[in-house]
Amino acid sequence: MPDTHMTPASHARWTEDPVLSVEHLTMRFGGLVAIDDLSFTVGRGDITALIGPNGAGKTTVFNCVTGFYQPTEGRIVLRRGTKPSDETIRDLTLSGRQYSRDGENGVFLLERMNDFRITAKAGVARTFQNIRLFGGMTVLENLLVAQHNHLMRASGYTVGGLFGLPGYTKAARLAKEKAIAWLDRIMLLDRADDPAADLSYGDQRRLEIARAMCTNPRLLCLDEPAAGLNPRESAELNDLLRSIRDLDGVSILLIEHDMGVVMEISDHIIVLDYGKKIADGGPRAVREDPKVIAAYLGVDDEEVAEVEEDLNRNDSQPAANETLADGGRT
Numbered sequence: 001m002p003d004t005h006m007t008p009a010s011h012a013r014w015t016e017d018p019v020l021s022v023e024h025l026t027m028r029f030g031g032l033v034a035i036d037d038l039s040f041t042v043g044r045g046d047i048t049a050l051i052g053p054n055g056a057g058k059t060t061v062f063n064c065v066t067g068f069y070q071p072t073e074g075r076i077v078l079r080r081g082t083k084p085s086d087e088t089i090r091d092l093t094l095s096g097r098q099y100s101r102d103g104e105n106g107v108f109l110l111e112r113m114n115d116f117r118i119t120a121k122a123g124v125a126r127t128f129q130n131i132r133l134f135g136g137m138t139v140l141e142n143l144l145v146a147q148h149n150h151l152m153r154a155s156g157y158t159v160g161g162l163f164g165l166p167g168y169t170k171a172a173r174l175a176k177e178k179a180i181a182w183l184d185r186i187m188l189l190d191r192a193d194d195p196a197a198d199l200s201y202g203d204q205r206r207l208e209i210a211r212a213m214c215t216n217p218r219l220l221c222l223d224e225p226a227a228g229l230n231p232r233e234s235a236e237l238n239d240l241l242r243s244i245r246d247l248d249g250v251s252i253l254l255i256e257h258d259m260g261v262v263m264e265i266s267d268h269i270i271v272l273d274y275g276k277k278i279a280d281g282g283p284r285a286v287r288e289d290p291k292v293i294a295a296y297l298g299v300d301d302e303e304v305a306e307v308e309e310d311l312n313r314n315d316s317q318p319a320a321n322e323t324l325a326d327g328g329r330t
């Protein structure tokens, strides 16, 4: 992968080939403006981190992108496959339709779609801050359930599956093969028949990501995947996310407070504060941005130079599991 630490924004994938564009997004809850005219892009094949102090609006952005909230204003464009022209997107917007699909490719206006359609049609999968596995089901069953939509399609939405329709039988075999391949990748093959609730926290996190991957996403949205992980589990998570980017070619958008994880694996970082974007660029540029330091540490502008000096004195890389937000505003 190219070193994106200092990639000029004009040549970065997030400007040249965005898989997702969030355009002038605003989300109000009564009188509270949680997201205020926010625009950013996510590069195809990038790991993009959305960071910011507590209450900055990160989860609200995720909820808008994944269809849990309908934004008050703004457009959210997901591009599958080849890059569509601006005219295609404009025509789709004016048509009032939700998406325009051509086989595996297409353009999707996520602000018009519900969560189910966003996963099934646009190919956006997500995980949550609090793990949401089916604890009573086995580890393998969790990965099979994720492929339920695909299997229903193969059954022709009939009882065909029960009677062994050839298309369904093949789809069921492929679903099992895929689940087993993922269990192997996340090193949980020997736990396939155990209830998911019996796994350690780190294993549950990786299983949740594998479950999301079983839906064949183009964009994987992860809400604090490193929360509560120990350093070894955090390193395993980093490897898994890099492999999803590099081997599966899936773009990743993550919310994360663990600056060790963010700085190590991100190609692109967007920083929010009070619902507005305050920085957007490669990891080094963002890390050295005085506005970011000020927002995280809750200090006045004149104190920023002092804080920067401290950071430079300590080292040029954050320690693993360094969690700036712990010192941030709550």
Ligand SMILES: Nc1ncnc2c1ncn2[C@@H]1O[C@H](COP(=O)(O)OP(=O)(O)OP(=O)(O)O)[C@@H](O)[C@H]1O
Residues within 6 Å of the ligand: 029, 032, 034, 052, 053, 054, 055, 056, 057, 058, 059, 060, 061
């Ligand atoms: N459903 C809701 N109803 C009312 N206010 C909400 C709702 N969801 C979020 N908010 C408010 O919107 C603002 C942004 O919250 P959000 O959870 O998006 O921040 P965050 O950056 O994800 O924070 P954290 O890092 O603590 O998870 C906060 O002031 C929050 O109280």
